[in-house]
Amino acid sequence: MSTSNSRTTPAHDQDALLADWRQRAMNFEQEIGKAIIGMSHSVRQITLAIFARGHVMLEGDVGVGKTTLLRAVARGLGGAYERIEGTIDLMPNDLVYHTYINEHGKPQVDPGPILKHGEELSTFFFNEVNRARPQVHSLLLRVMAERSVTAFNKEHSFPYLQVFADRNRVEKEETFEIPSAARDRFLMELRIEPPEDTALQKALMFDARFHDVDSLIETVQPGVIDYRAIADFAPVIQRQVQASDTLQQYAWELWQATRKPRDYGVSLDGVDMDQLILAGASPRGMSMMMRAARVSAWLDGRDYLVPEDIQQVFQETTAHRVFFSPVYELRRETLIGDLMNGILKQVATP
Numbered sequence: 001m002s003t004s005n006s007r008t009t010p011a012h013d014q015d016a017l018l019a020d021w022r023q024r025a026m027n028f029e030q031e032i033g034k035a036i037i038g039m040s041h042s043v044r045q046i047t048l049a050i051f052a053r054g055h056v057m058l059e060g061d062v063g064v065g066k067t068t069l070l071r072a073v074a075r076g077l078g079g080a081y082e083r084i085e086g087t088i089d090l091m092p093n094d095l096v097y098h099t100y101i102n103e104h105g106k107p108q109v110d111p112g113p114i115l116k117h118g119e120e121l122s123t124f125f126f127n128e129v130n131r132a133r134p135q136v137h138s139l140l141l142r143v144m145a146e147r148s149v150t151a152f153n154k155e156h157s158f159p160y161l162q163v164f165a166d167r168n169r170v171e172k173e174e175t176f177e178i179p180s181a182a183r184d185r186f187l188m189e190l191r192i193e194p195p196e197d198t199a200l201q202k203a204l205m206f207d208a209r210f211h212d213v214d215s216l217i218e219t220v221q222p223g224v225i226d227y228r229a230i231a232d233f234a235p236v237i238q239r240q241v242q243a244s245d246t247l248q249q250y251a252w253e254l255w256q257a258t259r260k261p262r263d264y265g266v267s268l269d270g271v272d273m274d275q276l277i278l279a280g281a282s283p284r285g286m287s288m289m290m291r292a293a294r295v296s297a298w299l300d301g302r303d304y305l306v307p308e309d310i311q312q313v314f315q316e317t318t319a320h321r322v323f324f325s326p327v328y329e330l331r332r333e334t335l336i337g338d339l340m341n342g343i344l345k346q347v348a349t350p
Contacts, residue, residue: 054187
């Protein structure tokens with residue numbers, strides 16, 4: 001479905017277009033729910049990211065379902081899916097091409113995981129990205145920022161590409177911290193946790209259908225939303241969902257509070273608030289927050305933003321863009337959630 005002429009589409013047709021896509025998004029979430037249980041918040045956040053055209057970093061312990069979730073998302077989107085494992089010896093070229101000795105005993109070069117599907121690549125999953133070297137991060141940054149890469153004396157474009165990555169939180173040996181420039185390219189950093197409901201925990205343990213991931217993924221209807229059309233439709237959401245002056249002021253205050261939380265009365269136990277922040281959220285980061293918030297409003301059937309839309313995405317889109325001074329960065333996991341909650345509590349909601 002083309003939406004390239006959406007600027008001149010009559011209002012009632014525009015409303016019908018938005019409603020039609022909203023139903024597709026709901027169907028997409030329902031299909032993902034066939035393979036994933038206890039992750040409704042995560043599924044909604046990923047849906048927001050897809051329609052905001054943003055990349056997602058996943059965090060979570062081993063075995064909590066990150067890969068299963070992304071395989072279900074990839075199937076629901078349609079298009080080609082590729083996954084690569086971060087390792088200490090992975091080099092940038094390994095993402096672009098693959099060299100080996102063929103059956104005739106001669107060297108051969110084939111396209112790597114980024115290139116092999118061409119423009120049909122819609123979902124790329126970089127597992128344990130912090131095990132890869134900084135040179136690999138640099139190439140990933142180019143792919144994420146420009147959805148293109150130069151190889152074989154040619155520029156290759158991936159107009160429908162959605163990048164997901166996850167970070168190993170347990171093992172610290174042979175890992176490399178993700179640079180701030182790369183982290184800022186992720187629309188969201190999303191924490192994946194096991195379900196808290198006891199019945200769901202027991203289902204994951206004892207229900208045999210959750211033990212066969214391949215069969216589980218096959219229950220998801222493929223191509224529920226057309227990955228090729230999202231790039232054209234996503235800007236329609238951004239144009240149609242409006243923010244009042246009051247709402248814009250609220251969002252601006254939240255941004256300022258990430259830079260100078262003490263000015264807004266935010267305090268944390270045992271923390272010198274004057275020394276806590278090394279750098280607050282970037283302008284690009286806050287624009288990404290607003291992109292996700294507009295999608296949230298659209299999914300709720302509105303063409304205007306309310307504070308709850310921003311609050312729903314604030315932590316996931318903003319926390320990884322706030323950098324602490326070195327003395328506090330070591331305590332990041334225990335401090336960042338309290339800081340984000342403190343900001344939401346202290347900044348007056350209109």
